[in-house]
Amino acid sequence: MTVSFNTSLHPTATSLAADHAFCTDVMKKSGSSFAIPIALLPRSKRLATQSLYAFCRLADDLVDQRDSVDSASQAIDSLEQSLHAALAGKSVADPRVRALAAASHQYGIPREHLVAILDGVRMDLDAQLYKTSEQLEHYCEHVASAVGLAAIHIWGFRTWEAIEPARQCGLAFQMTNILRDIQEDLQRGKIYLPTDDFARCGCDPADLRAGRIGPEFNRLADLELDRTRDYFDRCRSLDGLLATDGRLVFRAMFGVYRAMFEILERHRNELFGNRITIGKRGILFGALKAIVMGTGRAGGRIRAFKKSDT
Numbered sequence: 001m002t003v004s005f006n007t008s009l010h011p012t013a014t015s016l017a018a019d020h021a022f023c024t025d026v027m028k029k030s031g032s033s034f035a036i037p038i039a040l041l042p043r044s045k046r047l048a049t050q051s052l053y054a055f056c057r058l059a060d061d062l063v064d065q066r067d068s069v070d071s072a073s074q075a076i077d078s079l080e081q082s083l084h085a086a087l088a089g090k091s092v093a094d095p096r097v098r099a100l101a102a103a104s105h106q107y108g109i110p111r112e113h114l115v116a117i118l119d120g121v122r123m124d125l126d127a128q129l130y131k132t133s134e135q136l137e138h139y140c141e142h143v144a145s146a147v148g149l150a151a152i153h154i155w156g157f158r159t160w161e162a163i164e165p166a167r168q169c170g171l172a173f174q175m176t177n178i179l180r181d182i183q184e185d186l187q188r189g190k191i192y193l194p195t196d197d198f199a200r201c202g203c204d205p206a207d208l209r210a211g212r213i214g215p216e217f218n219r220l221a222d223l224e225l226d227r228t229r230d231y232f233d234r235c236r237s238l239d240g241l242l243a244t245d246g247r248l249v250f251r252a253m254f255g256v257y258r259a260m261f262e263i264l265e266r267h268r269n270e271l272f273g274n275r276i277t278i279g280k281r282g283i284l285f286g287a288l289k290a291i292v293m294g295t296g297r298a299g300g301r302i303r304a305f306k307k308s309d310t
Contacts, residue, residue: 016102019095020047023054026096030057033283037252040291041155041245048107048154049249051099055083055114056147058096059121069125080118087111107154116146129205130194133227137171139192144177145170152238155246162241169238169254172231176261179224182208183275197223213272221268229265232258236295248291255290256283 027035027050038049059079066072082092086101103109120142130136148170152162178185178192185192191205198204201219208217235254242250259282267276 016099019099019102020051022095023047023050023099026050026054026057033256034253036284036287037249037256040248040252044106045154045156045245047099048103049151051096051103052109052147052150052154054096055100056117058094059118063121063124072125073122076118076121080115083114083118084111103154109150109153113146113150113153116142117150120144120146124190127189129191132196133194136192136194140171140174141167144174148173152242152246155249156243157246158241158243162238165235165238165241168231169235169250172228172235172261173253173257175224175228175231176257176264179228179264179271180260181275182272193220193224208272217272218269221271224271225261225265225268228261232261239295251290251295252287254295255286255288257286258290258295259283259286 024047027038030053032053034053038046038053041049059076062075062079063072066075079094079097082094082097083101086092086097087104092098092101100114104111104114120139123139123142130139145167148166149163152166157166182193186208191208193205195205197220198208201223202216203214203220207213238250239247239254263276263282264271270276
């Protein structure tokens with residue numbers, strides 16, 4: 001990769017505005033459930049958070065759009081080199097990397113969180129199963145908790161005590177994604193739930209691959225839902241540890257994911273069947289309820305539907 005040295009760590013207002021516009025467009029086109037909560041932030045923090053989202057999306061796309069593990073790994077390595085160059089004040093080609101570097105300098109995002117995100121994407125290139133819940137948690141810390149830890153530096157927090165509940169928040173959100181996407185991930189050849197959990201409940205990943213879903217999978221669903229519920233309970237305190245701007249966006253995101261989780265809980269016997277989703281209205285309702293009532297009473301009776309219903 002060829003880079004040129006830039007004597008200023010701060011891009012011009014015109015070039016940064018163009019980079020922000022690019023990241024905003026990425027978020028608009030994504031259809032992400034994060035778009036609504038992020039919109040609650042003041043302009044500067046909103047643009048910085050969108051740049052973080054666009055960077056994460058770029059890393060994911062580099063993996064999804066590559067034909068082989070080797071080419072995907074090389075693409076992530078190149079992205080990491082570009083990130084380090086941009087953080088060092090050098091000129092790089094991608095507007096998402098430039099915008100994130102500007103946000104990192106402005107808000108003091110620790111480099112380690114950004115590198116951890118890329119390490120998490122690399123983990124997804126490995127088809128190996130996770131044996132223990134600790135191994136799965138390690139993966140979730142990289143692909144989700146690291147994102148949240150970077151984000152709260154943008155949003156603002158009152159005390160370093162916010163770090164641990166922010167980490168737990170990433171675990172809660174990522175486990176919700178994993179439980180929602182079991183069938184979708186299976187089609188990609190990926191099973192995230194630990195093999196120790198399968199064995200503990202009397203089933204096997206091979207049963208899941210073959211579609212042999214017996215009553216023992218209900219026990220597995222209960223085990224994973226209980227663990228995820230604990231993560232949600234441990235991250236509630238983050239609400240009181242963030243600055244006002246951060247509290248609003250966190251409450252909205254918490255509300256979205258807690259609503260999704262409660263849908264999964266009510267349809268626990270279907271987790272290993274069709275993918276269960278919620279509509280846009282349900283997402284909006286979950287966000288609004290948490291904004292008003294706080295993280296202690298987020299969620300609500302939101303209609304669930306399966307892909308086969310659409």
